[in-house]
Amino acid sequence: MFLSLLLPLSTAHAASCDKQITAVKAASSESVAEAWGHLARCDKATAEASFNDALARASDVDGLTSLAFVAIEGEMWKPMWGALGKISNYEARDEVAQAVGLACTERPLVVTFLKGAYSGLRDIEFQQWDDAFVACEDPAITAWIEKEIRRPPKKKFDEKFVNLMSIYVKKLGLDSLPVLSEGAVAAAEAGPFDAILFKIGEAAQPEMGATNTPEIQARFEATMVDVASKVDKELAMSVASQLANSGSEAAAAQLLPVLYGDVAKGGVYTYGAAAVEAGDCAGKKQAILHVASVEEPGTRWTILRDLEPKLRGSKAKLKGCTMEDPWPVVHTPAPVANKGAVDAWLKDVQADWEGRGYDVKVQREKNIVLPGAA
Numbered sequence: 583m584f585l586s587l588l589l590p591l592s593t594a595h596a597a598s599c600d601k602q603i604t605a606v607k608a609a610s611s612e613s614v615a616e617a618w619g620h621l622a623r624c625d626k627a628t629a630e631a632s633f634n635d636a637l638a639r640a641s642d643v644d645g646l647t648s649l650a651f652v653a654i655e656g657e658m659w660k661p662m663w664g665a666l667g668k669i670s671n672y673e674a675r676d677e678v679a680q681a682v683g684l685a686c687t688e689r690p691l692v693v694t695f696l697k698g699a700y701s702g703l704r705d706i707e708f709q710q711w712d713d714a715f716v717a718c719e720d721p722a723i724t725a726w727i728e729k730e731i732r733r734p735p736k737k738k739f740d741e742k743f744v745n746l747m748s749i750y751v752k753k754l755g756l757d758s759l760p761v762l763s764e765g766a767v768a769a770a771e772a773g774p775f776d777a778i779l780f781k782i783g784e785a786a787q788p789e790m791g792a793t794n795t796p797e798i799q800a801r802f803e804a805t806m807v808d809v810a811s812k813v814d815k816e817l818a819m820s821v822a823s824q825l826a827n828s829g830s831e832a833a834a835a836q837l838l839p840v841l842y843g844d845v846a847k848g849g850v851y852t853y854g855a856a857a858v859e860a861g862d863c864a865g866k867k868q869a870i871l872h873v874a875s876v877e878e879p880g881t882r883w884t885i886l887r888d889l890e891p892k893l894r895g896s897k898a899k900l901k902g903c904t905m906e907d908p909w910p911v912v913h914t915p916a917p918v919a920n921k922g923a924v925d926a927w928l929k930d931v932q933a934d935w936e937g938r939g940y941d942v943k944v945q946r947e948k949n950i951v952l953p954g955a956a
Contacts, residue, residue, distance in 0.1 A: 599624040606636050611645030619652045626658065633661035634668070643674050647681045654682070654695045662695070663703050666710040676713050683717030693722050700730070705741040715749040724753065731765040734773040743774060747781045756798060758785045759805045770813040779824055782806065803833035810837050826883045832955065834883035842917045851878045851917035853885060854924030855950070856931055857893035858910045860940060861903035868903065869940040872896040873928060874947040875921075876913065881955035889913060892950050899945060 602621035609617040618636040622629035633653070640646045646669065653662035666675045686692040696718065699711050715723065727750050735743050747765075751758050759782060766778040786802035788794050803825065810821035818840050825834040842851060853876040860869040872893060878885055890911045914927045928944070935942045 599628050603628065603632055603635075606632055606639065609636070609639050611639060611641040614639040614645055615648035615652045618649060619656070622652070622656050622658065626656070629656075630658050630661050633658070633665075637665055637668055643677045643681070646674065646678045650678060650682050651685070651689065654689065654691050657691065659695050659698055660702065663699050663711075664707055667707055675710060679711050679713040680717045682711075683714030684719075686714075686718035686720045686723065690720075693718065693720050693726075696723060697726055700742065700746065703742075705745065708742050709745045712745060712749050712752075716752045724750075727753075728761045731761050732768060734765050734769040734778065736772045737774065738772075739774050739777060744777050744781075747778065748784075751781055751785045754785075755789075756785060756801060759801060763805050763809050766809045767812045770817055775813075775817055776820060779806075779809070779821065782809075783824065783828060799830070802828075803830050806830075807833055807836050810840055815841055822883065831883040832881070835881055835955070838880050838883075838917070845917050845919040846880065849880055851880055852876065852919075852924075853878065853914045853917055854927050855885075855889055855893060855911065855913035856928065857890075857896055858912070858935065859896075859898055859900055859905070860909070860935070861900050861905040863900060863903035867938070867940045868900055869935045869942045870899045871928070871932060871935070871942060871944045872909075872947050873924075873944055874950050875924060876950045876952065878917075878952045879954050882952070885913060885952060886911065888952050888955075889950065893947070896945070896947050899943075 599621055602617070602624050605617040606614065606621055614636050618629060618632070621632060636649055637646075640649050646665075650662055650665070653659065653665075666679060669675045669678070682692060683696070686696070692714075696711065696714055699708055703711075715727070727746060730743075730746060731750060734740075747762065750761070762778055762782050762785060766775060766782065769775045769778055782802070782805055786798055786805075788798060806821050806825050810818040813821075818837055822834040822837045822841065825831070825837075838851060839846065845851065855874050855876045857872040858869055859872060860867070874893060876885060876889060882888065890908075893911050894909050912931060914924065918924055918927070932942050932944070
């Protein structure tokens with residue numbers, strides 16, 4: 583009974599706003615924000631339902647921005663959150679978002695509006711507001727972003743979270759590394775760990791047209807090594823691989839104790855290696871595996887570059903053959919604990935070449951000791 587009495591009253595209230603509705607539909611870009619504000623004061627629900635009419639009348643950045651402020655100050659956020667996607671001019675979208683963000687220190691509700699966009703919008707709609715977040719200089723918005731990054735979502739990839747990290751990197755640049763590091767460690771169990779690692783690398787990129795500096799590189803490497811020291815071996819391997827792929831092989835080598843410390847003896851790592859002397863010898867395919875044990879003092883992430891010339895210097899055994907040149911060089915993919923592990927790896931190498939149709943023999947060479955990397 584109570585509800586049935588309320589409905590006619592609500593309808594009557596909305597009907598009493600006809601004059602304001604008409605004014606919105608007839609307003610110019612300059613006056614539409616004021617007209618829509620009058621409608622909101624008459625009936626908030628009707629104003630929200632008529633928001634697209636107001637948006638259509640706002641034909642320039644000033645009109646759009648004024649409308650945005652009326653919506654934000656009136657806490658009619660839902661229609662405004664999705665407004666940028668309805669603006670056909672992409673440049674105008676960015677200008678409106680930036681203007682909203684720049685006003686955040688004078689208009690506290692802008693901060694609340696932006697924070698709500700993170701939970702209230704879909705991925706692509708949220709991304710459209712990135713210029714507002716970057717432009718906002720209120721410390722409250724930065725503190726909120728940092729809180730969100732420190733507690734990443736419990737899934738391997740979240741596009742909205744990635745966009746939030748992009749905003750943070752744009753705002754702080756290299757100074758975003760400590761919080762991104764904390765986020766990466768928090769994401770180790772079930773979160774977007776790899777996505778955060780990527781953002782750490784992005785934060786350490788020099789500005790357009792600038793070159794990298796030793797300071798930037800050192801901070802990037804220190805951050806990555808710190809993350810690797812606090813996660814499991816599988817994730818630490820991802821960190822080391824990213825370091826090596828970015829040219830920071832010495833920093834990747836710092837993670838050898840984290841990954842393979844249980845097989846090192848006195849800080850020295852042992853690998854099995856072989857140079858393959860292979861050729862066609864009067865119609866018969868023959869291969870000699872020149873096998874050596876390699877000792878490395880933990881200063882290299884990859885040993886192949888320094889290993890190749892030493893193993894290829896082994897004395898050739900095949901005579902009068904058409905040879906494969908240069909000799910292929912292979913080694914165990916990781917340091918090994920003992921001779922048995924080398925022998926097991928060697929069996930696989932031998933089987934591989936036999937599978938290619940070669941008659942394979944093994945030639946044991948002297949151990950190779952690689953010096954500390956420069």
